Amino acid sequence: MNFDISTLLLPCVVIAMVMVTIFTELIKRLDKKDRLKGYRVYVPAVLSLAFSAILAFGKFFEWRQAPFYWAVIFGVSVFGYEAILKKVKAAIGNKDE
Numbered sequence: 001m002n003f004d005i006s007t008l009l010l011p012c013v014v015i016a017m018v019m020v021t022i023f024t025e026l027i028k029r030l031d032k033k034d035r036l037k038g039y040r041v042y043v044p045a046v047l048s049l050a051f052s053a054i055l056a057f058g059k060f061f062e063w064r065q066a067p068f069y070w071a072v073i074f075g076v077s078v079f080g081y082e083a084i085l086k087k088v089k090a091a092i093g094n095k096d097e
Helices: 005-030 039-057 063-079 081-092
Strands: none
Touching: 005 039, 005 063, 005 081, 039 063, 063 081
16 A cells, blocks of 8 residues: 555645644743744744744655745744634634633
8 A cells, every 4th residue: 555645745734834823822822021022923933944844854745845835834824823813712612812
């Protein structure tokens, strides 16, 4: 049986986008002294870079494609931050905000 791991690329990229959003929100909430002024830009940039490197290291795509997937994960997680966060909160039943 021959299985191509690249068939799982789209779900993994979507999971990476959601995880970047969740981790950004967690970092924002853990920053009690408000030291991270631009957390909505540089924290997702670093996390997106990490997730694209993990996917490239896992052979989901070639290393030369990593900048494209970094840009996709970063762009969607930054520009869709509020929408993704709203969907995640609705899914887990968090009504505090």
